[in-house]
Amino acid sequence: MNKPSSPYELMGGAEAIARLVHAFYPKVVQNERLAPLFQNDLAPVMEKQIQFLTQFFGGPPLFSEQHGHPMMRARHLPFRITPDHAAAWLGCMDAAAREIGMPDDLRSFVIDRLSGPAYHFVNSDGQDDPS
Numbered sequence: 001m002n003k004p005s006s007p008y009e010l011m012g013g014a015e016a017i018a019r020l021v022h023a024f025y026p027k028v029v030q031n032e033r034l035a036p037l038f039q040n041d042l043a044p045v046m047e048k049q050i051q052f053l054t055q056f057f058g059g060p061p062l063f064s065e066q067h068g069h070p071m072m073r074a075r076h077l078p079f080r081i082t083p084d085h086a087a088a089w090l091g092c093m094d095a096a097a098r099e100i101g102m103p104d105d106l107r108s109f110v111i112d113r114l115s116g117p118a119y120h121f122v123n124s125d126g127q128d129d130p131s
Helices: 007-011 013-029 043-056 062-067 072-076 083-099 104-120
Strands: none
Touching (some): 007 104, 013 043, 013 083, 043 062, 083 104
C-alpha cells in the first residue's frame, strides 16, 4: 500500500473534502458575521470550494480546469472582508474538520495552511463596520 503523498490524500481525498465542505457551510450560514457574505443558493459556492480545496491540498486541479487560475484574492475583492471575517471563516472550518472527525494533528495542519489565504483576502480593517 502506498503512503499518502499529499495533504489531499492524507485528508482522505475527494470524499473527505466533500464531507468537510458539507459540514462547513451550515456553520457559515449560522454565523452572523459570515452569513451576509453568501448568496442564498450555496450549491455553486460549495462546488467551487470543493474544487479549490482539492487543488489547494494537492489533489487534481479541478478549480483551474473549470474556472482558470484561482486568483482567489481578486475573486474576493467585491466583498468587504475584515480580519474578523477571516477568523470566523477559519473557526467554521475548524469546527467542520472536528465534526467530520479529522485527527487533531491533520486538522491543525489544514487550518494553518488555510490561515494564509484567509487573511490574504482581508481588504478592510473593519474600523467603519458598525457590526
